[in-house]
Amino acid sequence: MNGAIARANQVTDQSFQSLPPGSQGSPHSSALLELDHVNASYGPYKALFDVSFKVPEGSAVALLGTNGAGKSTVARVISGLVPVESGSVVFGGREITGLPVWKIARAGVAHAPEGRSIFASLTVEENLMLGFALRVGESSPSKSVKEALEKAYAAFPRLGERRRQLAGTLSGGEQRMLSLAGILTIPPKLLIVDELSLGLAPVVVDEVFDTLERILEEGTTMLVIEQHIGRALEIADSVVVLSKGRVVHDGPVRDLEEIVQEIMPRPEE
């Protein structure tokens, strides 16, 4: 029985044959981000148990796991949206545990949250301006907000057409594009993308992943959370797998089927 493949097909609609050979993460580069025995919970519900892993500078790490495994919580813990109960988060050699969200963002962590993460009551342009205002000139060629806006519209022409429209009236895919445009135009030091491909047309997903690859080459470090495992492995150097709030695998990219086994273990028969 090829049960693992069948299950994998539920997770990803990619074909597995097109997998690239796993490019090994370079163990010599220093870690830009380091989680050390992080525990976190939502009120009485504990979500993360002793989560530890590293994201080496300049590399991309894929964070995989089933629904409810704690992937988004890891992202939120890094950006400060969910408080760390115990353990520490170190970014660029500096402890950021317990810092307010906006300070972590200013330190260079960009978190594109899952789902509709735009300001629905603001126009497209206002949404972009809000994101650019503090980040222009920060490691990017854009000198002014205006320049950054033009760059964003060039990359996403659809947004340029709708710059005066309220963001809440955009389609789901366009909203996703808008939140990405805000981040990708001025690449941050560390980019955390949560369920990027959700609600995007396959063609657009291709484009977005091309952009991700480009800014990865330009030196941005990435933590990629994806249900679309095939996609994530295309770009990632190493893989962290979460299950029920614990890290169950941390290592270089391997065979997809092995990882699928890791994420959705076959029930005992």
Added chain:
Amino acid sequence: MPQIVVYGLPGIPLGCIFALIAVGLVLAYTTSGVFNLAFGAEAYAAALLFYVAVHAGWPKWAAFVVSVVLFGPALGLAMDRYLFRHIRTASTLAKLIASLGLLIAIPRLTEVIFGNAVRMAPPSLILNPNHIYFHLGSYAVSGIEISTVGVTTAALIVLIGLFGFTQLGLRMRAVVESPRMVQLTGINADRVSMVAWVISGAFASLAGVLLAPLYAQLLDYNFTGLLVSGIAAAAIGGFTSLPLAFAGGIGLGVIQEILGGYLPSGSILSSGLQDAFPFLVLVVMLVALPSLKREHETNDPLASCDPPPPPLASTLRNQSFDRWTRYASWTILFIFVLSVVTWIPGNWVFTLSQGMVFSIIFLSITLLTGMSGQLSLAQATFAGVGAFAAGQLADHFGLSVIAGMFVGGLLAAAVGIIVAIPTLRMGTLALALGTFALALLVGSVVFPYSWAGNGNSGISVPRPLIGPVSFQDDRAFFLLSLVILVLCSLVIIMIRRGMVGRSLLALRSSEVAASTIGIDVRRLKIMVFALSSGIAGIGGALFASLQQSVSPADFSYDLSLLFVVVVVTAGVRTVEGAIEAGIGYYLLLQIMDFLPARYSGGVILPILFGLGALSYARHPEGLVEFQKRVWTERLLRLRDRLGGTPSTPDSDLPDEVVIPAVHHPPATG
């Protein structure tokens, strides 16, 4: 000069006053997401401070610095820091109730601090208010008019400049929608919201100091009364546009003065115009303006970062414990009733009856606010409709008060339906504002007529008579109100347990989700609103019969506001909460009667309950009910430690299945 211009000219300074309030409301609403009803109270507090300082011999500029430059912004800062910052992403209802609590508590707090002396002729900030500086055609322009128009225009220009040409306005609007997402872009959302509240506080205090000399006497009533005009003007700007709110205010003032000029002077219609006209404008705007229909309430996409709310008291029931409390409460109730009919002194029996009658009125709030998540600011008005209907029917047609009570309830329900149909569709805020305006309209234009409440002299209402049984005696009347209270409570409990109650729970959790499972949201809401006004009407009629004489002052609009905060503090989700609120409030009022006027129950209780209502966002089940849960848990733990059977929360379906208002998935991702 044509007559219409002569009538209209004084409308411009009046309109500026409306505009000043409207701009203040729009400012707070767009930058903090709170429709800040407490604006009127802030303005009053600043005006009072200015008055006290000037009368203490301070120079005017020093008084201005203290009240407008220091006090106003500090009050705004405190409101942000200790209240609104923590409920930024709460529901419209929760934010409205918080601002309502402040609106009630602040004026009474100033009374405790500065005493309740009569304060005549409030001083004017810049020009001599009554001096005629120049003539416009035949119209004499006075100092107060010049300063009002001048300062309002200047304030508007400053605000438009501040928001039009800086990033500040943009950031404020973004923070209203999702403070977390603003933080993710590296902006300190707390500081942005602090600035918004400081500006709004300064603006409110400026408005207060400017408006004070318009009236002969400094009264908080004058400021809250102006709120409705301000709300109507703000509605013209869709609650979002500062220039349109400004223009709306001026327009409202001018049209009101012109109408006033042509209406017969001295009639109820012309004297009630200031209250009636804004209501009509507000309702027309709510119905006509499409942008108001889309409620200015967008959910924070990152709301799931919050931990889920704790369970409500009623979900933590324990069967054996429950049985004991039930036995105990039946015993206490029996002893209580027995005591009332035998040895308790007459004035206390009267107070207890009052408490029970108000419990009935409060049940209408339990049904509307607690069970369906809507807010009405006209429950006292509906009570008044019931009271006057029962009284007039008994007077003119000799109808029994008991029958009149039900006719009154039906009439109140009918009035409720008329208001509910245009406003309910537009959501919580529209209903609250619409009913607020209705309360002013009915209170000043309908109730004063002799066929209704008969002005200040009021009407007399007899005690009921059923066959040979008379309820003339206070103790007999107590039993009657007890029976009616029990009947009303049973109705509410049956509704809650039945299909309607389940539908309401679904509605309170998510209107969209409720409609997808086939609930006719609109019909359900109107039905509940009508039923709630009907119950208030029945309670009102019973109150009239208890007092034997009632006047429109017994059902004034500010009483409706007080009702809401009292019930919300005690517990708006349960029948017990309404009864605790009714009996508790009137008993406390009677107990505190011996205190000096400055600290009497009429002053202290609004402060306590007003401040108690501020916790609604955190404890939607009410402070009293919350404490009950805390103590129940403690008792259960104590019993376990003493060696009883270990208690687990009852897994059977509890009396009330409580679904959190916002559903938080335990852990996503």
